[in-house]
Amino acid sequence: MIEINVKTISMYVKVLGGKSKQKMILKENSRIQDLFDALISMYGDDIKETFFEKYETKKSKPGTAMYLNGRNIFALDGLDTELKSEDEFLILPPIAGG
Amino acid sequence: MIKGGYMGKVLRVNLSTGKISVEELSEQMAKDFMGGAGFGVKYLYDEVPGNADPLGEENKLIFANGPLSGTATPCASRMAVATKSPQTGTAAVALSGGYFPVEFKYAGYDVLIVEGKSEKPVYLYINDDKVEIRSAEKLWGMDTVDTQILIKHMLHNQNFRIACIGPAGENLSKMASIINERRAFGRKGVGAVMGSKNLKAIAVRGTKEVPIANQEAFKKALNTMLATMKASPILYSEFSKHGSPMVVDACSALGIMPSENFATTGEKDYVPGLGAATSHEAKIAKEPCFRCPVGCSQLKLARGTAKYLSALSDPEYETYFSFGSQNGVDNLDSVIAADALCDRLGLDTVSVGVTIGFAMELFEKGLLTLKDTGGIDLKFGNHEAMVDLIKEIAYKREGLGALLGDGSKVLSEKIGQGSENYAMHVKGLEFPGYDPRGAFAHGLNYATSYCGADHNRGYAIQEIFAIPVPKPYDRFAVEEKGWLTKWNQDMACAVSDCPTVCAFIFDMALFVNGAQNIADMVGAATEINLTPEEVQAVGERVNNLARVFNITAGFTRADDTLPERILTEPIKAGGSKGHYIKKEDFNKMLDDYYAARNWTKEGIPTAEKLEELGIGYAMEKLGK
Numbered sequence: 001m002i003e004i005n006v007k008t009i010s011m012y013v014k015v016l017g018g019k020s021k022q023k024m025i026l027k028e029n030s031r032i033q034d035l036f037d038a039l040i041s042m043y044g045d046d047i048k049e050t051f052f053e054k055y056e057t058k059k060s061k062p063g064t065a066m067y068l069n070g071r072n073i074f075a076l077d078g079l080d081t082e083l084k085s086e087d088e089f090l091i092l093p094p095i096a097g098g
Numbered sequence: 099m100i101k102g103g104y105m106g107k108v109l110r111v112n113l114s115t116g117k118i119s120v121e122e123l124s125e126q127m128a129k130d131f132m133g134g135a136g137f138g139v140k141y142l143y144d145e146v147p148g149n150a151d152p153l154g155e156e157n158k159l160i161f162a163n164g165p166l167s168g169t170a171t172p173c174a175s176r177m178a179v180a181t182k183s184p185q186t187g188t189a190a191v192a193l194s195g196g197y198f199p200v201e202f203k204y205a206g207y208d209v210l211i212v213e214g215k216s217e218k219p220v221y222l223y224i225n226d227d228k229v230e231i232r233s234a235e236k237l238w239g240m241d242t243v244d245t246q247i248l249i250k251h252m253l254h255n256q257n258f259r260i261a262c263i264g265p266a267g268e269n270l271s272k273m274a275s276i277i278n279e280r281r282a283f284g285r286k287g288v289g290a291v292m293g294s295k296n297l298k299a300i301a302v303r304g305t306k307e308v309p310i311a312n313q314e315a316f317k318k319a320l321n322t323m324l325a326t327m328k329a330s331p332i333l334y335s336e337f338s339k340h341g342s343p344m345v346v347d348a349c350s351a352l353g354i355m356p357s358e359n360f361a362t363t364g365e366k367d368y369v370p371g372l373g374a375a376t377s378h379e380a381k382i383a384k385e386p387c388f389r390c391p392v393g394c395s396q397l398k399l400a401r402g403t404a405k406y407l408s409a410l411s412d413p414e415y416e417t418y419f420s421f422g423s424q425n426g427v428d429n430l431d432s433v434i435a436a437d438a439l440c441d442r443l444g445l446d447t448v449s450v451g452v453t454i455g456f457a458m459e460l461f462e463k464g465l466l467t468l469k470d471t472g473g474i475d476l477k478f479g480n481h482e483a484m485v486d487l488i489k490e491i492a493y494k495r496e497g498l499g500a501l502l503g504d505g506s507k508v509l510s511e512k513i514g515q516g517s518e519n520y521a522m523h524v525k526g527l528e529f530p531g532y533d534p535r536g537a538f539a540h541g542l543n544y545a546t547s548y549c550g551a552d553h554n555r556g557y558a559i560q561e562i563f564a565i566p567v568p569k570p571y572d573r574f575a576v577e578e579k580g581w582l583t584k585w586n587q588d589m590a591c592a593v594s595d596c597p598t599v600c601a602f603i604f605d606m607a608l609f610v611n612g613a614q615n616i617a618d619m620v621g622a623a624t625e626i627n628l629t630p631e632e633v634q635a636v637g638e639r640v641n642n643l644a645r646v647f648n649i650t651a652g653f654t655r656a657d658d659t660l661p662e663r664i665l666t667e668p669i670k671a672g673g674s675k676g677h678y679i680k681k682e683d684f685n686k687m688l689d690d691y692y693a694a695r696n697w698t699k700e701g702i703p704t705a706e707k708l709e710e711l712g713i714g715y716a717m718e719k720l721g722k
Contacts, residue, residue, distance in 0.1 A: 009347050010374065063331035065564035070352065070536070070673050072560075074570035090673065092351060094332035096563045096605045097342035097394065098415040098531065098553070 001025050002085035004035060012093050015050045017043050026083065032068065033058070033079040035089060051091065063094025100125050102311030103165030103623035104133075109207045109229065111222060113295050114155060114214030118229050123208050129626050130712060132633075133164030135191040135595035136640045137209050138180025139548075142189055143643050145211075148650025148719070152184035152287075153270060153294040154215075161202065161210040161300075164598030165624050168200040168308040170320060172327065173600035175200055175388035182651070183286035183549060184294075185272040185449070185505060186525040189647040190549040192288045194261075195387035195600060196281035201259035204304025212297060221249065221262075221299040226306065234298035238268060241442045242277040249301050262299035263289045264444025266492040270294060272504040272526070273449040273491070277441055280385065280395075280412055284446045286527060286549055308623075315622035323608070323615055330607035333392055337606055341394040342415040344374040345531075346422075348563070349415075352573075353673030354536035356529070357423045358478045359452075359459040360522055360663055363533045364672020371428025372418050380430055385412055387600070394602060400431035405482060407431075411438035413447070416553075419531025420451025425458060426478030436485050443492035450491055452528035453506045454484050456521055457498070465513050472497050519662035525550035525653070534664055536674030537561040539571070539579040542687050543586060545658045548644035555595075556587035559605050567609045574674075576683045580690025584638075592616065592637030639711045642695075642703050646716045655701040658688060 004024045006016065013020050016039065024038055036055075040047045048055040051064050058079045060066065066073045067090040073081050083089075100106050100123065108121040131140045138160045150156040159181050166174040177199030183190035202210065205224050212222070216231070219238040223230045237245050242264040250256050260278060267274035267289030274289030275282045283289075292298075310316050327333055336344065346369060349355035353364040370376065377398070386393035400409040411434050413421075421436040422428060440447045460466040461476035468475075474483045490499030502509055506528050510521035522529040527550025534541025543556035559565040560582065561573035571582060593612040594601040597620060604612045613630035621627045628636070660679065668678045679687075692699060696707040708714050 007351070009351050009369075010344075061331060063563075063565075067352070067564070067673075070677075071572045071574060072564045072570050074564070074566055075572040075575070088673075090351060092348055092564070094336055094606075095344050095348040096332050096559065096565070097337055097602050098345040098349075098557075098562075 002028055002030065002083060004083055005088045007088060008091045010093050012091055015046050030083050031079065032073060032081050032083065035083065065092040100128055101625045102309040103620065104128055104208050105203060105206050107207045108209040108211065110211045112214045113212065113216040113297060116231055130639060132596035132636045134162050134178040134598035135180065135591060136636060137162035138178045138191050139189055139640050139644045141211060142180050143647050146182055148647055150182055152182045152187065152291060157182050157291055159212040159291055163199060163203045163208055164596055165620050166597050166599055168203040169310060169623055171619055172324065173390050173603050174598060175390060176598040176600060178595060178598060179276065179283045179288050181288055181291045184290045185287040186527050186550040187651055188525055188549050188653065189644040190286040191595065192283040192285050193595065194278060194281045194283040196278045197388050198259040198261045198278035198302060200388050201302045201304050203308060204306050205302050206304065206306045212295060216296040219296045219298050221301060224302045226304060237298045241265065242444050243442050245299055249299060253301065258301045258303045260299050260301045263292045264442060266444045267293035269494045271492065271494055273446045275444050275446045277444050280441055282441065285448065285552065289444050310623050311625040312622045319618035319622045323619060327603060327607045332606040337394050338392050340374050340378060341396040343377040343418050345415040346373045346418050349532065351673055352536055353669060353675065354533045355419060355423050356531060356533045358426045359424060359455040359520060360533055361459060363669050364674060365670060368423045368428050372422045372430055376430055398434050400434045403429060403431040406435035409435035409438045411441065413437035416531050417447040420448045421484060424451050424455035425484050427481045427484060429481045432481035432485055436488060439488045443489065445492055448530055449505050449528045450488060452522055453502050453509060454487055456506045456509060457502055459520060460513060460517060465515055465517060522661055523551055524660065525657055527551045532562060533669065534660065535669050535678045537573045538576060538679055539582045541660055541664065541679055542579055542583040542691060545660050546583060546691055547587065548641060548648055554601060556583055556590055558586055559609065565609050574677055576687055579687045581694040583691050584694040587641055588634055588637035591640050592633050596636055635711060639713055642708060642711055643713055643716060645703055646719055649702060650719050658701060660684065
């Protein structure tokens with residue numbers, strides 16, 4: 001089994017069970033898609049609606065940012081990116097400006 | 099002949115001779131440089147020698163609107179001022195929103211060129227066609243708030259809009275800004291150039307209308323633009339409520355909100371003290387720029403800390419960084435007070451905050467002593483000392499004020515002892531609030547932008563907000579960052595700096611169709627029809643011409659660099675832990691950037707590139 005640290009901020013905290021940080025236990029060789037499946041089974045379909053235009057097509061909502069160990073997952077293999085133990089998965093809501 | 103969008107006139111005021119003249123704006127200028135920063139850089143290139151003394155009579159201040167300013171276009175409230183910067187020695191632009199910019203356009207002009215130097219303090223009076231140079235001897239010494247109030251009283255007319263300098267500009271601080279109401283032409287010491295000319299203020303009243311060449315097409319393009327803004331997942335739903343300070347939360351999560359002069363980035367959490375939730379509690383009202391349906395500028399009132407009670411201001415994210423985390427401060431009231439004081443005294447908040455943070459590190463390292471500080475315990479976190487120092491900097495007369503008054507580069511030159519390794523500037527312009535060790539293209543923009551470490555000249559939205567345009571990027575990757583930085587710089591210039599439309603709406607709504615949007619809007623307003631590629635080429639043209647100016651000012655590849663700290667010290671904790679830009683990686687990115695620009699390995703534009711952009715004449719200044 002592998003342990004993944006899931007983090008988020010702001011309005012997404014509520015969707016992820018009111019936790020800005022949490023650990024998820026997954027099977028070896030899991031991918032980010034598996035992590036989302038696990039989160040959906042814990043917190044329901046709100047996860048799909050909040051983060052994705054259409055979950056089945058793996059298309060995230062515009063403005064939603066996802067990082068694995070600080071790297072934009074869509075510059076990696078998207079939801080097919082493989083996870084390893086102690087990875088940090090960060091989801092940020094639409095934020096811009098500055 | 100220009101049919102719309104522009105007023106068609108350039109107002110030229112020579113403060114040495116007192117001569118005031120009006121020239122026609124040429125259609126070729128409009129086609130090639132569009133407006134705003136484009137006009138500013140072109141006039142600077144044509145009329146100011148690269149080796150001019152920035153605070154001498156030869157330098158000029160060129161204020162320019164874009165073709166959409168003053169039309170029904172949302173968020174087109176802005177204006178650029180271009181000059182040779184006393185802080186960087188480069189070509190420089192600073193842009194401001196507010197109400198002064200469009201008032202100037204309504205007076206019937208697209209450009210104001212201020213040249214020469216007055217013997218005594220003056221202000222410029224512009225009431226449509228009536229333009230006069232008037233005495234400002236009574237105003238000299240006043241802060242920017244009182245200056246604006248008093249000029250309106252003197253004119254018996256509250257409808258004038260005023261841009262002015264405060265004591266910092268009068269005292270030629272290289273960090274001086276030009277203030278209009280609460281908005282600023284903030285960076286690169288443009289206020290010092292105004293002070294060097296003994297020009298205290300520009301007071302404008304305009305009653306004309308901006309003509310639109312093709313009303314039907316304009317309405318259609320406008321509806322498309324408004325619909326795109328409405329569809330944004332950020333613009334109205336979040337940004338309108340929280341403004342740029344919500345970036346504190348995002349940059350903290352990514353581990354790139356710089357802390358304590360970039361020495362402890364990622365190690366301390368500033369979200370509880372400065373994040374969106376705390377910031378929102380201090381909000382009392384919006385203060386939108388002209389014709390802005392978003393209203394990101396948010397007034398905040400200091401109500402918690404006795405020293406700052408009643409301070410009122412609208413600090414942006416950059417100021418949360420510069421007077422917050424950069425100084426190890428998480429007291430929001432002190433950030434509000436520092437912002438208000440900088441506006442009042444006419445100082446750039448980013449440069450001043452970064453310079454004070456640098457001084458704090460010097461103090462903690464023992465390179466500044468209690469004797470130097472006059473007994474002030476200038477440790478990180480001392481927000482009271484931070485706020486007190488601002489006034490000393492504006493007056494530059496003695497002690498720490500004199501030492502810090504011209505910014506980080508000058509301070510490090512005075513202190514020496516290796517302090518230049520952690521003086522956080524490029525070409526003299528202090529870093530904004532993003533640690534480039536966690537955003538490599540953003541850092542490459544700091545190194546290569548034509549006016550030093552200026553985030554707005556090529557903001558890497560792909561790295562900081564993961565916006566996938568033109569495609570997703572890994573913020574720590576070296577590959578393709580040269581091309582990306584060029585793309586960001588040319589686009590920012592073309593869709594924001596030249597048409598003088600707020601950059602935020604492109605970051606948040608129009609990132610996919612930014613160039614198309616400007617092509618449609620400007621095309622309808624002016625009937626100068628450009629393709630999206632030609633719009634982008636305007637940005638490229640401006641960036642190349644500014645580069646040629648900088649080469650004539652003596653800049654070389656060696657100046658396109660980053661402080662040693664960024665190139666050698668890994669970030670120790672947080673979301674960017676372990677990362678830094680290795681020197682060999684930086685050099686690779688720089689090589690790639692020059693190649694993407696079709697510049698030589700030494701960073702000199704090639705004849706082929708300049709000819710392609712229709713500015714082959716610039717080769718003459720390169721000595722070829």
